Amino acid sequence: MSQKVFAPWDDPNEKPLIQFKGVTKRFGDFTAIDDLSLDIYAQEFFALLGPSGCGKTTMMRMLAGFENPTSGTILLSGQDIAPVPPNKRAVNMMFQSYALFPHLSVWDNIAFGLRRGNGSKQEISERVEEMLRLTRLEKFAKRKPHQISGGQRQRVALARSLAKAPKLLLLDEPLGALDAKLRQDTQFELMDIQEKTGTTFVIVTHDQEEAMTVASRVAVMDEGRLIQVATPSVIYEAPESVYVADFIGDVNIIEGSASQSGDKVEISWAEGEMPIRGTTAKTFAPGQPCHFAIRPEKVTITTERPDSANVLQGKVIDIAYLGNLSTYHVKLPNGTMMKAQTANTRRLANRGITWEDDVWLSFTDTAGVLLER
Amino acid sequence: MKRFSWFNATSLTLGFAFLYLPMVILVIYSFNESKLVTVWAGFSTKWYGELLRNEEFLDAAWVTLKVAVFSSTLATILGTMAASVLVRSGRFMGRTLFSGMIYAPLVMPEVITGLSLLLLFIGIGLDRGVFTIVLAHTTFSMCYVSVVVSSRLTSFDRSLEEAALDLGCSPFEVFRLVTLPIIAPAVISGWLLAFTLSLDDLVIASFTTGPSATTLPIKIFSAVRLGVSPEINALSTIMISIVTVGVITASLITKRAAVAQQRDEQAAARAT
Numbered sequence: 001m002s003q004k005v006f007a008p009w010d011d012p013n014e015k016p017l018i019q020f021k022g023v024t025k026r027f028g029d030f031t032a033i034d035d036l037s038l039d040i041y042a043q044e045f046f047a048l049l050g051p052s053g054c055g056k057t058t059m060m061r062m063l064a065g066f067e068n069p070t071s072g073t074i075l076l077s078g079q080d081i082a083p084v085p086p087n088k089r090a091v092n093m094m095f096q097s098y099a100l101f102p103h104l105s106v107w108d109n110i111a112f113g114l115r116r117g118n119g120s121k122q123e124i125s126e127r128v129e130e131m132l133r134l135t136r137l138e139k140f141a142k143r144k145p146h147q148i149s150g151g152q153r154q155r156v157a158l159a160r161s162l163a164k165a166p167k168l169l170l171l172d173e174p175l176g177a178l179d180a181k182l183r184q185d186t187q188f189e190l191m192d193i194q195e196k197t198g199t200t201f202v203i204v205t206h207d208q209e210e211a212m213t214v215a216s217r218v219a220v221m222d223e224g225r226l227i228q229v230a231t232p233s234v235i236y237e238a239p240e241s242v243y244v245a246d247f248i249g250d251v252n253i254i255e256g257s258a259s260q261s262g263d264k265v266e267i268s269w270a271e272g273e274m275p276i277r278g279t280t281a282k283t284f285a286p287g288q289p290c291h292f293a294i295r296p297e298k299v300t301i302t303t304e305r306p307d308s309a310n311v312l313q314g315k316v317i318d319i320a321y322l323g324n325l326s327t328y329h330v331k332l333p334n335g336t337m338m339k340a341q342t343a344n345t346r347r348l349a350n351r352g353i354t355w356e357d358d359v360w361l362s363f364t365d366t367a368g369v370l371l372e373r
Numbered sequence: 374m375k376r377f378s379w380f381n382a383t384s385l386t387l388g389f390a391f392l393y394l395p396m397v398i399l400v401i402y403s404f405n406e407s408k409l410v411t412v413w414a415g416f417s418t419k420w421y422g423e424l425l426r427n428e429e430f431l432d433a434a435w436v437t438l439k440v441a442v443f444s445s446t447l448a449t450i451l452g453t454m455a456a457s458v459l460v461r462s463g464r465f466m467g468r469t470l471f472s473g474m475i476y477a478p479l480v481m482p483e484v485i486t487g488l489s490l491l492l493l494f495i496g497i498g499l500d501r502g503v504f505t506i507v508l509a510h511t512t513f514s515m516c517y518v519s520v521v522v523s524s525r526l527t528s529f530d531r532s533l534e535e536a537a538l539d540l541g542c543s544p545f546e547v548f549r550l551v552t553l554p555i556i557a558p559a560v561i562s563g564w565l566l567a568f569t570l571s572l573d574d575l576v577i578a579s580f581t582t583g584p585s586a587t588t589l590p591i592k593i594f595s596a597v598r599l600g601v602s603p604e605i606n607a608l609s610t611i612m613i614s615i616v617t618v619g620v621i622t623a624s625l626i627t628k629r630a631a632v633a634q635q636r637d638e639q640a641a642a643r644a645t
Contacts, residue, residue, distance in 0.1 A: 099536035113540030
């Protein structure tokens, strides 16, 4: 494989498309964005992820021009965009409610932005046809928005916002109104369209799975600040804080105190239990309080005592059967609950672990992450 | 099916009788052969014919129509503008006061509105006639328009306007291409309301009119003081039928549009 990895954020020569520089946004007494700096590169699919009220929508509205920062600057291709009104920005937005014009047909909705420019009728019509093909809406061109389904409306909204070939496309919870199955299909469709058009996408979502699926990089936000900005795999496998580890996916967090020698750490976490063995690149002072985070799928559950770096005994309290996976809730002797997940590679009758069974949990010394906070 | 109840039937009959009996009597007597309003002398349509030959009534009808069209159009423009400002511009100093002041004429006694307008017109030396009635009717009917339009605007999805702005519209284009077409039904019903109000206003018109302009309500009122003639009954019947036809058409149009939209939405939902 000689394919070049797309990672402009690691290249010091690459110029970011968007730069937030010390941006703060206040609404009265409420600080929505707190001294935030962030670079987003051309052709990225960038996800802003966080609980509602974390400021992600405000970031997007500042990029679109509906809000201006209280202090700090936002640069688009090196230009400060604060004085540029929304109708003059090379930025288009796809709204959460889709905001399709109810009095116009699908065709006219897509042509709406193009007609505001100086393209000829011929050019506009060609561009609209192209967008209809891209989003597979040719058959619905003459329909009004209320005559098509939710998924089709979503595609019209996408086609309309892409029609003007913006430098940057903003997507505000674009799949929020779709049901689970349609959502998954649409996520892949979005990625496909993003790749085909080469447009930079910034997506706002509160759905971590969606962010992980579509994005090249994810920014986890909380209370107007960036908590961590990284690729989905780094966010998942190497979170920098308990907040991120807990927000993305399922995780077991064990609190304890560290004692380090080289990259090996032993975490004492409960009376009469063996310390947990882990590895870390960070340095912890002897006895420093720390959190050990381990994903349930990295914890192995067995009925016999296995040979592993970390072995814990417990009792099965609950089993969550998800079809492809089963999550076991195991109670350790000191009362701590641990989750272990296994893939159901065999059919139900052939598996040996059930409620109230005494089991062994085990994991290697590199399976978990050691966090300071 | 609900059970038949004597109580419901009685209250319904009484209520409708209370509302419509006077009008029914008026309509019946408009077809009276006799010149005496209170004595029935057989069926005839001759008073309708008389009416069409009565120049004074026709003139008054023409004046009324002109006043109604101009004042309701002006009131719709002003009322829509006021509603947009009130609903859209968020919080500004004195917003509550401003919106209160727009709605105040709704409860202001007509006599006072009429009198104050008369004083104003005299004060600035404006000759009273059709023009002054148009101004006066605009003044009191624009607040009705603004109430109707602003109730539509509050349920209007702001993101539609943001989307239009985002796609390159200037703020004026946003209003012309997106907001106005969507709130058009409210604007039209506001216009119809203002039109009807102007059509049947007597008090304000008589304060602000001059010798050159007599509207139909003024004409009828002064004619009645000399005794009710069957001609007036005929005229009133015509007005009742025009209003009835108008109201029924308007409600049928809105209902059909709603039904069609619902059917389309259901079809779209099934298609997925």
